[in-house]
Amino acid sequence: MMESWKERALARYQELKKLGKSFFPYIIYKDTVVVFLIFVVVLGLAIVKGAELEEVADPTDTTYNPRPEWYFLFLFQALKYVPGSLEAVAAIILPSLVILLMILLPFIDRGPRRHPFDRPLLTILGIVAIVGFIGLTVVGLESPLLNPVVHKDPQVMAGRKLYADLKCSYCHSINGRGGVAGPDLTTVGSRRERDWFVQHFQSPQRVTPGSVMPRLNLLPEEVDELVAYMMTLGGGGGPFTPKAPHLFQDHCESCHRLDGKGGEIGPDLTTLRTYRDKGFIYGYIQDPKPFNPETSMPGFKGTLTDPEIEDLSRYLLSSKREKK
Ligand code: HEC
Ligand code: HEC
Structure with a gap:
């Protein structure tokens, strides 16, 4: 039985081989074209849409909700069931073994049968793995966050970007990052009023005579954005939601x-x-x-x-x- 399967498969292989084209260069060429097209699409998306960047990581910030993207949530969730001392096993060794198994699969499984019902063990393993992925992802998505989710105010985000673009950190520091020529701004939002900020950004010298802070010639909306950002600095335990x-x-x-x-x-x-x-x-x-x-x-x-x-x-x- 086994023999005849194998003979038939080999015979069919020889038949097809005569008809078809060789793997190199024809199939490789097709693959290359498709991979290139996908690359162009991804590149286009990266240029047009870009990846959303978050704030620079701040080790002193306990208000952050660390969450991986959805496609890694299953791993993130699985890790919660593993004691800390075994983390390396679950996070690195097991996934590496699975990838190794995938690479070796064509060498291990050389049976000629292709139908899933003819290979119950692998089929069951595959189904268990898929159900596991989906289940862990769903549980991960639904697991509660430790911090309230505060939706980012676009004006504040624009202000943060201006702060970076105008190199304010050359003179000022926030949460220990930046220069010392100007005052630390970590809690400036609790020290100053909105109007003070507006006047200060329009003309630092008018507010503080002799200030070495440069006049920035900002547009009115840029002033508003910077002020919105400054006002978020130093709000005690972190931002709260409108709820x-x-x-x-x-x-x-x-x-x-x-x-x-x-x-x-x-x-x-x-x-x-x-x-x-x-x-x-x-x-x-x-x-x-x-x-x-x-x-x-x-x-x-x-x-x-x-x-x-x-x-x-x-x-x-x-x-x-x-x-x-
Ligand atoms: C060349 C250095 C320098 C640069 C660049 C600079 N500042 Fe300043 N800044 C100062 C100095 C010095 C002071 C203190 C004197 C004063 O209040 O004007 C100050 C004061 C401030 C204050 C008031 C702080 C307080 O505690 O009262 C704020 C807010 C501020 N700067 C924001 C900014 C922002 C935002 C930028 C970027 C757009 C910026 N600064 C760029 C030097 C600088
Ligand atoms: C039934 C009345 C009641 C309700 C409702 C209540 N509290 Fe209190 N709370 C008190 C009393 C009375 C005290 C004084 C100390 C004590 O008896 O615990 C107190 C004390 C506190 C303190 C400590 C203050 C200090 O100076 O140390 C905090 C903080 C606090 N409450 C927050 C809250 C918050 C937030 C809520 C709503 C989620 C809340 N409480 C709801 C009656 C209440």
Whole structure:
């Protein structure tokens, strides 16, 4: 049985070989053309659409949601089920073995049968792998983020780009990156008002006589963009979402005053950020008991999700709350 399969396959191969064209150069030529066309399309997309770049990585930033692109989510999710000490095995060794297996497959599997039902073991393995990929990707997509997702304001993004294009970091630093000729701008948003920024960018010398900061001759919209960016710097625990004020209204305002509005059962939280840090605030909202055994405030773990508690903490820490 096996013999006849093999003989038939070989005979058919010889037959086709007589009819057909050789692999080199004909098939290679076709492949090259297709690969080239795909390359042109990718190049075109890169030029026209470009890849979305994020902020420069900042190791001190705990407000970032690290997430791979969707096609690596399965690996990202799979790693969560592996203890830390085995991370290298799961992240490097196993995937390398799978790739090696793929490369060696034509040498290992030399049977002449092609139909999936004739090769149950490989078929089952293949199905398990595909279901695994899809399943892990879906679970990964749905797993909660640690930080609230703050949609980027295009004006702020434009301001950030101007900051880079105009080489402001030659004189200023943000989060430890940049020069020292001018003041550190890491928290400048909490120190200055909008109007001050506008005047400063129109003419630094008018605001600060004798300033060595160059006059930039910016267009009015460029000034607005830079100001929008500056205003985001130093907002306490990080940016909060537009949902945060509503969370406060719904869950906290009956007992706490904030910026002149709310109940009197608990302390006024308007100036909380001047004497409490993020860890305290976050923990207190989750469950006040470890901080204060006599507390009469309910814990919100379970009522609010972790990102909502994070969002509220940032809202309470922000110096720009009042102006929002
Ligand atoms: C040649 C160096 C230099 C460059 C380039 C420069 N600055 Fe300045 N900047 C200074 C100096 C010096 C001061 C402090 C004196 C003053 O307030 O004018 C300052 C002040 C500031 C302040 C006020 C800081 C505070 O704490 O009050 C802001 C905001 C600012 N610069 C933003 C920028 C931006 C944005 C750019 C890029 C478009 C820029 N600077 C480019 C030197 C520079
Ligand atoms: C039922 C009333 C009540 C509600 C609702 C409530 N709190 Fe409180 N909260 C209190 C009281 C009373 C205190 C004072 C200390 C204590 O009893 O725990 C307090 C204390 C706090 C503190 C500590 C303040 C400090 O100076 O150390 C924070 C922070 C806080 N609450 C935030 C919140 C937030 C955010 C919410 C909404 C998610 C909230 N609370 C909802 C009653 C409440």
